[in-house]
Amino acid sequence: xxxxxxxxxxxxxxxxxxxxxxxxxxxxxxxxxxxxxxxxxxxxxxxxxxxxxxxxxxxxxxxxxxxxxxxxxxxxxxxxxxxxxxxxxxxxxxxxxxxxxxxxxxxxxxxxxxxxxxxxxxxxxxxxxxxxxxxxxxxxxxxxxxxxxxxxxxxxxxxxxxxxxxxxxxxxxxxxxxxxxxxxxxxxxxxxxxxxxxxxxxxxxxxxxxxxxx
Amino acid sequence: xxxxxxxxxxxxxxxxxxxxxxxxxxxxxxxxxxxxxxxxxxxxxxxxxxxxxxxxxxxxxxxxxxxxxxxxxxxxxxxxxxxxxxxxxxxxxxxxxxxxxxxxxxxxxxxxxxxxxxxxxxxxxxxxxxxxxxxxxxxxxxxxxxxxxxxxxxxxxxxxxxxxxxxxxxxxxxxxxxxxxxxxxxxxxxxxxxxxxxxxxxxxxxxxxxxxxxxxxxxxxxxxxxxxxxxxxxxxxxxxxxxxxxxxxxxxxxxxxxxxxxxxxxxxxxxxxxxxxxxxxxxxxxxxxxxxxxxxxxxxxxxxxxxxxxxxxxxxxxxxxxxxxxxxxxxxxxxxxxxxxxxxxxxxxxxxxxxxxxxxxxxxxxxxxxxxxxxxxxxxxxxxxxxxxxxxxxxxxxxxxxxxxxxxxxxxxxxxxxxxxxxxxxxxxxxxxxxxxxxxxxxxxxxxxxxxxxxxxxxxxxxxxxxxxxxxxxxxxxxxxxxxxxxxxxxx
Numbered sequence: 049x050x051x052x053x054x055x056x057x058x059x060x061x062x063x064x065x066x067x068x069x070x071x072x073x074x075x076x077x078x079x080x081x082x083x084x085x086x087x088x089x090x091x092x093x094x095x096x097x098x099x100x101x102x103x104x105x106x107x108x109x110x111x112x113x114x115x116x117x118x119x120x121x122x123x124x125x126x127x128x129x130x131x132x133x134x135x136x137x138x139x140x141x142x143x144x145x146x147x148x149x150x151x152x153x154x155x156x157x158x159x160x161x162x163x164x165x166x167x168x169x170x171x172x173x174x175x176x177x178x179x180x181x182x183x184x185x186x187x188x189x190x191x192x193x194x195x196x197x198x199x200x201x202x203x204x205x206x207x208x209x210x211x212x213x214x215x216x217x218x219x220x221x222x223x224x225x226x227x228x229x230x231x232x233x234x235x236x237x238x239x240x241x242x243x244x245x246x247x248x249x250x251x252x253x254x255x256x257x258x259x260x261x262x
Numbered sequence: 263x264x265x266x267x268x269x270x271x272x273x274x275x276x277x278x279x280x281x282x283x284x285x286x287x288x289x290x291x292x293x294x295x296x297x298x299x300x301x302x303x304x305x306x307x308x309x310x311x312x313x314x315x316x317x318x319x320x321x322x323x324x325x326x327x328x329x330x331x332x333x334x335x336x337x338x339x340x341x342x343x344x345x346x347x348x349x350x351x352x353x354x355x356x357x358x359x360x361x362x363x364x365x366x367x368x369x370x371x372x373x374x375x376x377x378x379x380x381x382x383x384x385x386x387x388x389x390x391x392x393x394x395x396x397x398x399x400x401x402x403x404x405x406x407x408x409x410x411x412x413x414x415x416x417x418x419x420x421x422x423x424x425x426x427x428x429x430x431x432x433x434x435x436x437x438x439x440x441x442x443x444x445x446x447x448x449x450x451x452x453x454x455x456x457x458x459x460x461x462x463x464x465x466x467x468x469x470x471x472x473x474x475x476x477x478x479x480x481x482x483x484x485x486x487x488x489x490x491x492x493x494x495x496x497x498x499x500x501x502x503x504x505x506x507x508x509x510x511x512x513x514x515x516x517x518x519x520x521x522x523x524x525x526x527x528x529x530x531x532x533x534x535x536x537x538x539x540x541x542x543x544x545x546x547x548x549x550x551x552x553x554x555x556x557x558x559x560x561x562x563x564x565x566x567x568x569x570x571x572x573x574x575x576x577x578x579x580x581x582x583x584x585x586x587x588x589x590x591x592x593x594x595x596x597x598x599x600x601x602x603x604x605x606x607x608x609x610x611x612x613x614x615x616x617x618x619x620x621x622x623x624x625x626x627x628x629x630x631x632x633x634x635x636x637x638x639x640x641x642x643x644x645x646x647x648x649x650x651x652x653x654x655x656x657x658x659x660x661x662x663x664x665x666x667x668x669x670x671x672x673x674x675x676x677x678x679x680x681x682x683x684x685x686x687x688x689x690x691x692x693x694x695x696x697x698x699x700x701x702x703x704x705x706x707x708x709x710x711x712x713x714x715x716x717x718x719x720x721x722x723x724x725x726x727x728x729x730x731x732x733x734x735x736x737x738x739x740x741x742x743x744x745x746x747x748x749x750x751x752x753x754x
Contacts, residue, residue, distance in 0.1 A: 079275040081345040093628070111628045112621075122622030150625060153299070167617070183617040190620060192730045193640055199694035206612035223614065230614045238629045243344040245629060247327035250346035251311070251320050257347055 064140070066254050072141060076148030078239075083144055084249035085242045090140050103130075103138035121186040125166050150236040159234035160224045164217055174214040180204050273298070274352060275345050278306060289313030294357060304342060307353040314351065323351060332395045334708065337388035339408065339418040358416045360409025364476075372480030375508060379541040381407075382474045384415035386538070389466050390529045392417075395710075398462025402469035403449040404476070448472065448482050452497040452521045464523035467532070471518025478511060479504050483519065497521060510537035611691045611699070637702045637716050640729045645690050648700060651727050652688060659719060674706070684711055697729070 064087040073080040093111045094103045103111075108127050109120070130138045130146040138146075148154055149162045165171070169179045181204050188195055205211075210219060224231055243249075272280045278295040285292045289310040296303055314320055330341040345352040360366075363381060367373065373381070385407070392399065399406070401419065408416045451468035453460040475483040483501035486492045495501065499521040503512050514537050517527035532538055619638070621627075641648055652671055656663035661673045671688040685706030691699045702720070704712040721731075 079277055079343075079345060081275060081343075084346070085344075089628070112625070113627075120620070120622035122617075122620040124622075126623065126625070147625075163618075166623075167614075180613045180617075183620075184613050187617050187620050190622070191640065193693070193697065195694045195697055199697075203611065203616060203693070204613045207614050227614070230618045233618050233623045233625075236626055236629070238626055240343065241331065242629070244327055244331040244341060247324050247344050250323060250327075250344055250351045251314075253346040253348060255347045257349065 066256075068141065069255065072144045076145060077151040077153040078144065078148060079243075080255050081243050081249065081253070082239070084253055084255075085246040086144055086147065087140065088246035088248060089242070090143050094138075094140075101140070103143065104136070108138065120190065121183065122166075125169065129162065129165055147236070147239065150234060151239050152235050152237055154235075156231075157221075159231050160221055161217075163224070163231060163234055164220045167220075174216055175220065176215075177204060177208060177213045180207060180215075274306065277345075278304060278354065280306060289317070295354075303357040303359065305339075305355045305357045307355065309351040309353070311346075311349050311351055327353075329397050333392045333397050335388055335391045337384045337415050337417060338392065339416045355418075356410075356416065358408035358418070359411045360413060362405060363407040363409055363415060364404040366409065367477065367480065373477050375478065375511065376541055378474065378477035379538070381415050381477055382470070383538065383541060385417065385470055385473065386529065386532055388415070388417045389470060390533065391708075393463050393466070393529060399466050399469075400454075400462055402466055402473065404473075407473070447492065447496065448484060450496070451523065452499070453523045455493060455496060461523055463529070464526050467518060467526055467529065468523075470532075471515055474511075474518065475501065475503075475515060478507055508537070510535075510540075514538065611693050615691070616693065636704070637720070637731075638699060639724065639731045640693070640697055640699050641727050642696055642729050643698070643727045645692075645698060648690055648698060648727060651724065655720065655723050658723070672705075684708070684715060686712070686715075 064084060069080050069083045069087075072078065072083045076083075078086070090103070091101065093107055094101050096107045096110055098104060098107070105124075105127050108130075109123055112123055113120075127138070128134075130142055132142045132145070133139070149158045164175065167175045167179065167183065169182065170176075181200065184200055184203055188200070207223075208215060209223065215223070238245075274280060274295070277298055279298055280293045280295045282294045283291060284294055284305065291308045293306045293308065294303065295306040309323070314323060327341065327344055334340060339358060340356040342354045342356065345354065372378075385402075389399065389402070399417070399419075402417070406418045408418050410416055447455055449469045449472045451460065451465040454465050472483055484492055484495040486495065499519045501519065503515065507515075514527075514532070514535055518532070520526040527535075617623075643651075649671065652673070653663055655661075656673050663671060663673045665671060671690075673686045673688070674684070684704070686702055687705045688700055688702045691701070693699050702716075
C-alpha cells in the first residue's frame with residue numbers, strides 16, 4: 049500500500065484510495081469494482097466547473113440538465129440529501145453512499161426512507177400538505193402544465209389518505225408498499241452497468257486479492 | 263495465483279462463486295460461476311493483467327468492453343459486468359448452458375435443412391445487429407457459437423476477438439474434425455488471408471457462409487491436409503456441395519462464398535433471400551424456442567412473424583416474474599376487439615405519482631443518455647381519442663397494439679425479429695379532469711432503436727394530440743458521454 053501511494057502521488061492527487069473503495073463497497077450494494085468505476089464518474093462531475101474533486105451544486109445541476117441552466121426544487125433536495133455533512137459539497141464517499149440507495153439491490157426500506165426525507169422539504173418529520181402542494185406545483189411548472197387550482201387541491205388530497213393535513217413516516221411506508229411505482233425513481237438500473245460504462249479501472253485497479261473477497 | 267487454492271469455492275468480489283473451469287488459453291481462463299445472491303449461472307473470463315500489459319493489449323480491453331456493452335442482442339452473449347484486482351481482470355458474462363453448437367452437430371453428423379436454417383437465421387440476426395452498431399466480429403468460428411438452455415444460438419466474443427489469445431490453448435470439448443481445423447484459416451475470408459485490408463462486414467458474411475455449409479454438410483467446405491491447398495481453395499472459393507443440399511441453399515451459399523468481397527452478398531440481401539425467409543416462422547416447435555406466434559393484432563392483418571422478445575436486463579432483473587407474466591399474457595391472447603373503442607380507465611394521479619416524475623429526480627441522466635427509454639407528454643384529448651391515435655400510429659407503422667393486463671397499451675413490432683422486437687408500453691393517467699398524461703416506456707428491444715422510433719416516428723406523428731412534451735424530454739444530446747470517455751482516456 050505504501051508503495052502504491054508514492055507511486056501514484058505525483059501522477060494524480062485524485063486517485064481513489066484503495067481502503068476507501070473497500071470500505072465503501074462494504075457499506076453499500078456496490079462491489080469494489082463498481083466503486084472504482086463510480087470514481088470515474090465522480091471525477092468527471094466534480095471537476096466540470098471547479099477542479100477540486102468535490103461536487104458543487106452547479107456541477108450537480110450541470111450533470112443532470114446537461115448544460116441547460118435550470119433551477120429545480122427537486123435537484124436542490126437531492127443535492128442536500130447527498131451532501132450528508134451539510135457543507136455545501138458532495139464528497140466521493142457521500143456520492144457513493146447516496147447512490148447506493150439507488151442501487152437495484154439496495155434494501156427497499158432505504159429507498160422508502162430516502163424518498164421520505166426528499167419530500168419532507170423542511171425536515172419536520174412529516175410531509176406536510178403545503179410541502180406536497182409546493183412540490184406538485186413545482187412539477188406542473190417544470191412540465192408546463194397549467195391546471196386549475198381546485199384540481200391541484202384534489203391531487204394533493206388524494207395523497208393524504210388520513211386527511212390530517214400531513215403524512216408521517218408510517219403513512220408513507222404504507223403508501224409506498226401499496227404503490228411501489230412511486231419508488232421507481234429511487235432505483236437506477238444503470239448502476240448495474242457502471243463497470244462497463246467506465247471500464248478504465250480494470251487496468252489500474254490496485255485492489256488486492258484478499259480485498260476482492262469482500 | 264490466488265486462484266489455485268480452493269478453486270471451486272472462490273468468491274469474486276463477494277458476488278460470484280467460481281466453479282468449473284470451462285476453458286483456458288495463454289492468459290485467459292473461463293469459469294462457470296454462480297451469482298451468490300440469486301444462484302444465477304454466469305461465465306467468468308479471467309484475464310491475467312500482467313500478460314495483458316506484456317502483450318500491449320491494455321487499451322484494447324477498454325474498447326472491447328465498450329463494444330460488448332453496445333451489442334445487446336438475444337443472440338449475442340451478453341457482458342454483465344467487469345471486475346478487477348491488481349493482478350486480474352474479470353469479464354462476467356452470460357452463461358450459455360447448451361454448450362457449443364458444433365458439439366451438438368458432432369452428435370448428429372449434420373443438421374436437417376430447417377434446423378440448420380434456424381441457427382443460420384439466428385446467426386445472421388446477431389451479425390446484422392452488431393454490424394448496425396458498427397461492430398464486426400472478424401473471427402466467427404465454431405467455438406464462438408454457443409447455445410442457451412432453450413437451444414437458441416448465442417454468438418460469443420463479439421468485440422473480444424481482438425483479445426483472443428493463441429488458439430492452441432482452446433481445447434474445449436467438441437468433435438475432433440472441426441476442432442482440428444482450428445489454427446487453420448477454415449472460416450476466414452479470402453481477402454483476410456491475402457491481408458489486403460478488408461471490410462469487416464463482408465468478412466463476417468463469408469464466415470457465416472462457411473458456418474452454414476458446415477451446419478448443412480457436417481464438414482468444412484475448404485479443407486485439406488496441406489495448409490497451402492486450403493489457402494488456395496479459399497481464395498478460389500473452391501468447394502463442392504454434397505448432393506443433399508437444396509438448390510436454394512446452394513444458390514445462397516454461392517453468394518455468401520463469393521471470393522470477391524465487392525460482389526459478395528450483403529446482409530440485407532441475405533435476410534431478403536427466399537430460402538432464408540422460409541423458416542422465419544416456425545410454428546410447430548418441439549423445442550422451446552424464444553419465438554412467438556403473432557398474438558392478437560389490432561386493425562391490421564399480418565403474416566406471422568417470429569418474436570424475439572428481448573427485455574432490457576434492467577427490467578428483466580428487476581422483475582423476472584413479470585417477464586414470465588408478460589409471456590403468459592402474450593400466449594393467453596388478450597384480444598382487443600375492433601372497432602377500437604377501447605375502454606381504458608385512466609389511472610388517477612395523486613401528488614406522489616406526479617412529483618416522482620420530476621426530471622430533477624431522474625438521476626439516470628447523470629450516467630448515459632444512451633439509456634433513455636421513456637417519453638412523456640400531456641394531452642387535453644379524451645382517453646379514447648388518445649387510444650385511437652395510438653392505434654392509428656401502430657397501424658401505419660405496422661406495429662401490433664394491444665391492451666395488457668394492467669390496462670396499459672402495448673405496441674410491438676419491427677421487421678421480424680431482427681434486433682429483438684421493440685415493445686413499447688403506454689400508460690394514460692388522468693391528472694385533472696381535462697388533462698391526461700401519457701407515459702411511454704420501452705419494455706422490450708433495443709434502446710437506440712427506441713429513441714430512433716421515438717424521434718423519427720412517434721414524436722412527429724403524435725403531433726396534434728400533444729399538449730406539451732414533458733420536463734427533460736428534449737431530444738437526447740449525448741454531451742456528457744463523449745466528454746466522459748475522453749476524460750477516462752486521459753487517465754494514465
